[in-house]
Amino acid sequence: MxxxxxxxxxxxxxxxxxxxxxxxxxxxxxxxxxxxxxxxxxxxxxxxxxxxxxxxxxxxxxxxxxxxxxxxxxxxxxxxxxxxxxxxxxxxxxxxxxxxxxxxxxxxxxxxxxxxxxxxxxxxxxxxSPLVLVVNENNPAKNLAEFLAQARAKRLSGGSSGNGTPPHLGLELLALNAKLEVTHIPYKGGAPSLNDLLGGQIDFIVSNLPEASVHVKAGKLRALAITSAARHPLLPDVPTFNESGLPGVELENxxxxxxxxxxxxxxxxxxxxxxxxxxxxxxxxxxxxxxxxxxxxxxxxxxxxxxxxxxxxxxxxxxxxxxxxx
CATH class of the missing domain: 3.40.190.150 (Bordetella uptake gene, domain 1)
Known part of the structure; x- marks a missing residue:
């Protein structure tokens, strides 16, 4: 009881x-x-x-x-x-x-x-905010198709702001969907990776849009495709990956x-x-x-x-x- x-x-x-x-x-x-x-x-x-x-x-x-x-x-x-x-x-x-x-x-x-x-x-x-695939202004690729042809002819190096960061995820998503072998080079932040792209030390970055857009508008980098479902007002002339013939590369930070x-x-x-x-x-x-x-x-x-x-x-x-x- x-x-x-x-x-x-x-x-x-x-x-x-x-x-x-x-x-x-x-x-x-x-x-x-x-x-x-x-x-x-x-x-x-x-x-x-x-x-x-x-x-x-x-x-x-x-x-x-x-x-x-x-x-x-x-x-x-x-x-x-x-x-x-x-x-x-x-x-x-x-x-x-x-x-x-x-x-x-x-x-x-x-x-x-x-x-x-x-x-x-x-x-x-x-x-x-989406990410954008960018290359140096001296790169002959003018669109995603030409970039992919480059990447299949030789292994390209892609930078990011560090392992597991959105730019790294964008690189891996691109490689996965396009069936590419690329060399990932992590940096301690977006700025140093962009500096090396501007200097020609690496081949491309799937960059955070705000970090890359300044250089794109200055003509120092060329934007080839954007990871959003629709085009972005900051770069209205840049097509989406889907528009460019590569579906599946959609990513928003x-x-x-x-x-x-x-x-x-x-x-x-x-x-x-x-x-x-x-x-x-x-x-x-x-x-x-x-x-x-x-x-x-x-x-x-x-x-x-x-x-x-x-x-x-x-x-x-x-x-x-x-x-x-x-």
Whole structure:
């Protein structure tokens, strides 16, 4: 009898305890935010992800009447900052900027200390940007067909901003679908890889659009094909890979916002709504476009679906192409 009473008492206590934090969290959500928010960017200052986070942080901070402070925690291919966010209190006061690279990291690294799906919660998919196949202005290839003919006549070298980064993924996707053998040369960032392409030390890059478009417009690089489903307004004369006769080479780098798992749904929704409103402001959308991004403004459910699909897609490609971390 005592055992049964003890069990019932334990159940009642558990129910009471679970009810208490729910009410407290509900109150916290209605008052959120009541103090400054830390926005972790797991990359160095000045990059696309950092600039996007600062744009969103500035506008949401104005709306929330609280400072949104960007905290750059670069290292380990973006995993250092992501792990820090994943282990932070789930109270809404820690945000994390992530990119496509984080979805790839789930299969690229075998011993990650965090999981996107288990330890973090999707808040908003903010913007996306395609990649573009570029060659030196002195390269005789004027279109994708001529480039592929080159690549089949001799093994070409392709640069990237590092193993597992979007430009590396673009290179592997190109090689996979065109059945090419290429030599991948990883660099410590997009700028040094582009410098070597400009100098003629490598043959091509499937580059992030904003990084390459400046050199394309200056006439120093030639853009042959773009990885988006449709042409991009920054380079309207550049056809897609599909238009050029090579389907399957579709890839969009993106940036999004996550918070630690367990953050109250009301807070997640509140942050998502504010971030999406910020993207609709004229000056913000214009600056986003100038970066080469297209604002997407998708909420938690849609972003979670994108994450799930990208993790699965790149797990297969990482395995097929035997992509290794740098």
């Amino acid at each position: 005592r055992t049964r009473r003890s069990a019932l008492h334990a159940l009642a206590s558990a129910a009471a305890m679970s009810a208490f934090p729910t009410s407290v969290l509900a109150q916290a959500a209605s008052d959120f935010p009541s103090k400054p928010v830390r926005y972790i960017v797991p990359f160095a200052p000045g990059g696309q992800t950092d600039v996007m986070a600062r744009l969103i942080g500035q506008q949401t901070g104005i709306e929330f009447k609280q400072p949104i402070t960007v905290d750059n925690r670069a290292g380990a291919s973006g995993n250092l900052g992501a792990d820090l966010a994943a282990k932070s209190p789930p109270d809404g006061y820690t945000w994390l900027a992530i990119t496509l690279a984080h979805a790839v990291n789930q299969s690229l690294f075998s011993n990650l200390p965090y999981s996107l799906e288990k330890n973090l919660t999707a808040v908003a998919h903010l913007a996306s 993106w940036t999004g916002l996550m918070v630690p798992a367990g953050t109250p749904v009301a807070i997640v929704d509140k942050v998502a709504a504010s971030a999406i409103r910020a993207l609709k402001l004229k000056d913000v959308s214009e600056r986003v476009a100038a970066l080469g991004f297209a604002p997407t403004g998708l909420g938690p459910a849609a972003f979670a679906d994108i994450l799930k699909k990208d993790v699965a897609r790149w797990r297969e490609i990482v395995k097929t192409r035997n992509i290794q971390p740098g």
